[in-house]
Amino acid sequence: MLHSRDSEEQNQCIRNDKELVLVQLRKLKAQRTQAxxxxxxxxVKxxxxxxxxxxxxxxxxxxxxKILKLAEMCRKFETEEEKVLPFYSSVLTPKDQEEIEAQSLEELSQQEELAKVIEDYMGMENFWKRYNKVKLELLSLQHRRTQLLEINEKLREMLKQYLDGISVSDEVLSQLNPLFIVNHRSNLPKPLSIAQSDVQPPTTYNIIEAAHVISNIL
Structure with a gap:
């Protein structure tokens, strides 16, 4: 009886160990699958x-x-001055520059993120100089273009009025034309004083001096 009891206890211990090993194995398999x-x-990510x-x-x-190709194309259109001095010098005095730099540092100290971004782009200062110069020239040319378009429109209107004045058509005849005169009359409205009265315009006569006639005959 004692021997059988010991055997039973050993078998139970072995079964318990087996269960523990199986549980551990399942955990390892799950961890491996998850990993x-x-x-x-x-x-994939x-x-x-x-x-x-x-x-x-x-x-x-x-x-x-693309930027390099555009730079090569723009290089052809640069003036001699731009080729020799591509970066214009500042018009500010040293004192003004110091004041602006001090003000900029004070503003940047309050905004750390902006200061970091500007620090990353400090090497592009010359690029922004040229870019801003081109922008200013572009705005100037656009303003000049607007002025020229206005002048051109006025000249076209004046030319149209002149051509209407020297041409004869139904459209022109239906409008006021100071150059169109028939029987000593134009289609312009008469002054108020003349329009209200029935006075006929005086008859005009061509007078030729006798001396002028004789000189032409002789």
């Missing part, structure tokens, strides 16, 4: 981000090549 799923998900990064970098490269 594999996470790795697969990370791999990494692939997508890598493709997106490659596309973004390609766009940047294409944009850089």
């Amino acid at each position: 594999r799923a996470i790795s697969q998900e990370n791999l 990494l692939t997508l981000e890598s493709n997106a990064t490659l596309k973004a970098l390609k766009k940047i490269v294409d944009k850089g090549e």
Whole structure:
């Protein structure tokens, strides 16, 4: 009896150990499956981000090549002065520049994010100088173009009035025309004093001196 009891206890211990091992094995399998799923998900995410990064970098490269081509094209249209001195000098005095820099530093100290962004673009100061110069010239040309269009419109109107004055058509005859005179009368409205009266205009006569006639005959 004692031997059978010991055997039963040993068997029970073995079964308990087996259950523990099986539970541990299930946990390890679950962890392995979960880790594999996470790795697969990370791999997919990494692939997508890598493709997106490659596309973004390609766009940047294409944009850089386009900028270089445009720079080469613009170089042909630069004046001799712009080729020699591409960056104009500031018209501010050293004192004014110091005041502006101090004011800018004070404003940037209050906005840390803006200060970081500006610090990243400090190397593009010369670029912004040329860009702003071109913008100012563009605005000046647009303003001049507007002025020329207004002048052109006025000249067209004056030319139309002149052509209407020297041409004869139904449209012109139906309008007031100071150059159109028939039987000593124009189609312009008469003054109020003459329109209200029935007085006929005086008859005009051509008078030729006798001396002038004789000189032409002889």
